[in-house]
Amino acid sequence: MSEDVPEAIELLPPSEPVHLLDPDGTYHEDPDHPLDLDDGQLRELYRLMVVTRKVDREAINLQRQGQLGVYASCMGQEAAQVGSAYALTAADWIFPSYRELGAALVREVDAVGLLQLYRGTWLSDHDPYVHNFGLMSIPIGTQALHATGFAMGARFEDNPLVTMVYFGDGGTSEGDPHEAMTFAGVFKAPVIFFVQNNQYAISVPLKRQTAAPTLAHKAVGYGLPGYRCDGNDVLATYAVTRKAVERARSGEGPAFIEALTYRMEAHTTSDDPTRYRSKEELEEAAKTDPIARMRNYLTQRDLYDDTFENEVDEQAKDTATTVRAGIYDAPHGDPMELFEHVYRDPSGYFEEQRERLRAELAGGEG
Numbered sequence: 001m002s003e004d005v006p007e008a009i010e011l012l013p014p015s016e017p018v019h020l021l022d023p024d025g026t027y028h029e030d031p032d033h034p035l036d037l038d039d040g041q042l043r044e045l046y047r048l049m050v051v052t053r054k055v056d057r058e059a060i061n062l063q064r065q066g067q068l069g070v071y072a073s074c075m076g077q078e079a080a081q082v083g084s085a086y087a088l089t090a091a092d093w094i095f096p097s098y099r100e101l102g103a104a105l106v107r108e109v110d111a112v113g114l115l116q117l118y119r120g121t122w123l124s125d126h127d128p129y130v131h132n133f134g135l136m137s138i139p140i141g142t143q144a145l146h147a148t149g150f151a152m153g154a155r156f157e158d159n160p161l162v163t164m165v166y167f168g169d170g171g172t173s174e175g176d177p178h179e180a181m182t183f184a185g186v187f188k189a190p191v192i193f194f195v196q197n198n199q200y201a202i203s204v205p206l207k208r209q210t211a212a213p214t215l216a217h218k219a220v221g222y223g224l225p226g227y228r229c230d231g232n233d234v235l236a237t238y239a240v241t242r243k244a245v246e247r248a249r250s251g252e253g254p255a256f257i258e259a260l261t262y263r264m265e266a267h268t269t270s271d272d273p274t275r276y277r278s279k280e281e282l283e284e285a286a287k288t289d290p291i292a293r294m295r296n297y298l299t300q301r302d303l304y305d306d307t308f309e310n311e312v313d314e315q316a317k318d319t320a321t322t323v324r325a326g327i328y329d330a331p332h333g334d335p336m337e338l339f340e341h342v343y344r345d346p347s348g349y350f351e352e353q354r355e356r357l358r359a360e361l362a363g364g365e366g
């Protein structure tokens with residue numbers, strides 16, 4: 001056997017996810033994950049989560065008022081997203097799915113731009129090359145290939161950047177992440193596969209998604225270390241991701257992180273979660289809220305007072321107001337753009353569809 005092949009045991013996830021903060025805010029020191037954040041950064045993590053939740057709620061409201069076609073909430077997943085994105089440097093790249101508002105706000109992506117996708121106006125108004133943040137990806141898992149390819153490209157250019165791709169528990173059953181992880185493992189691409197295990201893929205619960213002991217166990221099959229963290233604990237998520245990112249940056253290869261969290265809202269605004277999960281389950285999940293937990297921690301550290309609370313609330317409110325103003329009654333683009341940038345050489349059928357829409361818009365038969 002080649003010496004390069006790691007022992008499976010080294011790749012196996014720990015029996016318990018890394019957890020640093022209890023719901024009441026009590027912090028547990030972990031020598032493997034020392035805290036390297038100063039007071040300002042701890043407060044920033046909290047601020048980012050609060051702003052995320054406020055903008056997320058605003059987006060749901062905008063959808064209810066017919067201003068967005070649909071929206072996929074990240075409520076409950078703020079720590080998983082903010083903690084992981086915060087562990088990257090600005091030069092690193094993020095490849096999101098459709099639920100990563102929190103990660104986007106860490107990167108200062110304009111939420112109005114991002115929500116264009118959900119308004120059906122445009123793919124997004126942000127420039128991926130300014131924020132090193134890809135476009136949101138609706139087809140499940142395709143972005144895993146992009147992140148892996150991008151990471152390989154960077155390595156070929158001796159660029160020390162790391163890429164991170166987000167997908168969900170359901171995404172682990174798809175072909176694209178499988179191919180991406182196989183490739184990344186073989187070629188040691190500096191990519192982090194960050195899975196938010198929010199317990200459901202629309203109505204399909206985790207136990208119907210996989211027979212693996214945990215999602216992180218799947219990593220072993222690709223030759224990747226499988227890490228697990230309490231995804232409602234922003235400090236644990238940050239610490240675990242940070243370690244994986246630095247490992248990848250130093251040339252040791254990709255990693256898989258399973259963040260255990262819970263989607264508090266519907267899958268999207270088109271979904272009715274009461275049909276597949278109980279009120280009691282939701283009430284239990286609410287007890288592990290990531291924002292309340294960090295607030296409790298900051299309070300224990302004397303980092304939370306009225307001035308800070310007001311500051312954060314004001315910023316959250318201002319951002320939500322900006323989002324509302326930017327989205328409300330914003331002009332729609334030209335529907336014909338639907339056919340742009342798809343194929344270099346469009347097929348006859350594609351052209352036929354284009355013409356049908358053109359005729360329909362012109363008030364013809366279609």
Ligand SMILES: Cc1ncc(C[n+]2csc(CCOP(=O)(O)OP(=O)(O)O)c2C)c(N)n1
Nearest residue numbers: 099138139140168169170171198200201202
């Ligand atoms: C390739 C593909 N198949 C099916 C769908 C329809 N679909 C949209 S979301 C979703 C579930 C995804 O669940 P998960 O990966 O756990 O992510 P979550 O939505 O929970 O964040 C499915 C099947 C899709 N968008 N793309």
